[in-house]
Amino acid sequence: MGSEGAGERVIAGRYRLQAALGRGGMGVVWRATDQLLGRQVAVKELVPDDSPSAARVRSARDRTLREARALAQLRHPHISVVHDVAEDGDRLYIVMELIDGGSLADRIAAHGPVDAREAARIGIALLGALRAAHEAGVLHRDLKPANVLIESGTGRVVLTDFGVAQVEGATTLTESGTFVGSPEYTAPERMSGSDTGPACDLWSLGVLLCAAVSGASPFHRDSLGGVLHAVVAAPIRPPAQAGPLLPVVRGLLERDPERRLDAAQAERMLRDFLETGRTPQTSRRQRSPRDRLVIAVLVAAMVAAGVSAAALFVNGGGGGGGTPGSPTSSTSSSAPATPSISGSGRPPK
Template sequence: MGSERSDARVIAGRYRLHAALGRGGMSVVWRATDQLLGREVAVKELAPDDAPPVTRVRSPRDRTLREARALAQLRHPHVSVVHDVVEHDERLYIVLELIDGGSLADRIAAHGPVDAREAARIGVALLGALRAAHEHGVLHRDLKPANVLIESGTGRVVLTDFGVAQVEGATTLTESGTFVGSPEYTAPERMSGSGTGPASDLWSLGVLLCTAVSGASPFHRDSLGGVLHAVVTAPIRPPRQAGPLLPVVRGLLERDPERRLDAAQAERMLRDFLETGRTPEPSRAQRTPRDRLVIALLVAAMAAAGVSAAALLVNGGAGAGDGTPVSPTPSASASVSAGPSRSGSGSSPE
């Protein structure tokens, strides 16, 4: 990660800030030294805010504490470790494990997309991190290339920036009506306001895999309205570069979260690809209550026309054997098909 200007401040009488490693819309991350323990760390500082004083104190403070509490619950090699939270001059700082290396977004910008095997390796690491987070009731909600670090020398993949995470039992930032996250990587159920869950993070991973192999999100558009339309209703066309990863990408980019691949199945498929060079198709999707209702209605209708229920199911009723959903209306579930990627940036600043 490239450094910016230097800083000689010491905060909380302990952490000396050196060079800025990067910045987003709401924070700056510094390379720093823990003078008490004599080790290098990363310190995340909230950026100056022009908002009214109440907003400036409460919202960033809540965001910082949310991230620290989310990270403090997790112990996983692919999740950044939080060492400390300190307050200095009425501003909060998170002291984090220092990862020597840039983000996946930096890597794509500097060297272009990665190949399918590297994308699969990154995907397996992130699935492990997400499974650990979800087991502790933590949803990341902002999985994108800019929030994935690649350690220099080791290639270790680290999921970072839990600033908009949702922690089970905690008040969410969106209760005020404010959307948080990056639209190109946000699941359609969150876009439509129908709720969020672990499956929403898995959708984001599917978008990230597309970006990793092609350099651009399949939902990149020139306007926010265009992005919203692409995520919620437009046909989904994963990039051709996904190649052998298409079964995983298609499974993750299923608009119905009940049909979406879960973390264990996606990880198993990616590991199979890394070991054998082939990616198996997802196992037959479990029918949901909606599927059973559709089947019942179709069976009744077809029975009235003299067609057997057995013939209906064999010939591809709802929840066909190939895993492709068949919906009663065209808008119920959009198809996912391979196609060319669109040009444009695959990540956005925080």
């Protein structure tokens, strides 16, 4: 690993690391210069697994490389671009597009919640990003304000930090016995360890819309146990500030994924609101015995795992690679926000 200048070094013979943009449970994100192409990039340096097992370390590196390579194939204006995956010594680096702007979490912290129209604009952009990822067989699994960047000058919304993403057909991070994510934004079916799919990301979007307009997740509680109970069992009370977006929010926050709005429905409703200014309409069904059974099963699962889960779930840095303290980053921002899950136990698939 080369070294150039005070506090700077060159990795893979090409990328000059200049300043740390943020640090998190999975590594450090650097502002860097690609000396070959002469452009600014963000470089995520993944911290090596400190496990004494060489096989486990090798397996973790293989999974990360496989998932990073799959994510590099995603091309969408609202998804952070992965340029390269580089190895230097015993370290693995992911080279990404550098977004000149702060996160949605930073924006809320500095200027307060956004209005319903801005939330709808952000929601439409994220739905486009999620649909592109889902069509490619990729689930984000950590959608939250800290992982949404707003580009300065253009207002472009960019979904970033696929650090805990699940790639179809690949061994995932959770299959090694680790569940990483942000509880307040995690769908109840993931909490219970059930099979998961694109609907999980849509639940997270519903929570994000609530946080965008009110400043906080509706599932925020003072303890992890309280958060888990709020997600899987407590009455869901979207913020009044959601106003005309309430039908969308309620549709996304259906605990039964089969009743949850899909991406196309949610996008249509948000676009209708932006175009007409009227509250979008959606059909609602009375809760069926099957729906009540789904909730009962989720509650039972959490009761069975509750005490041990609280002990096993420890802060994992928000599930992202870095938590920038700088307004310029292409990964998750530092937001005081949500406790994160990173522990062993029965992992979701």
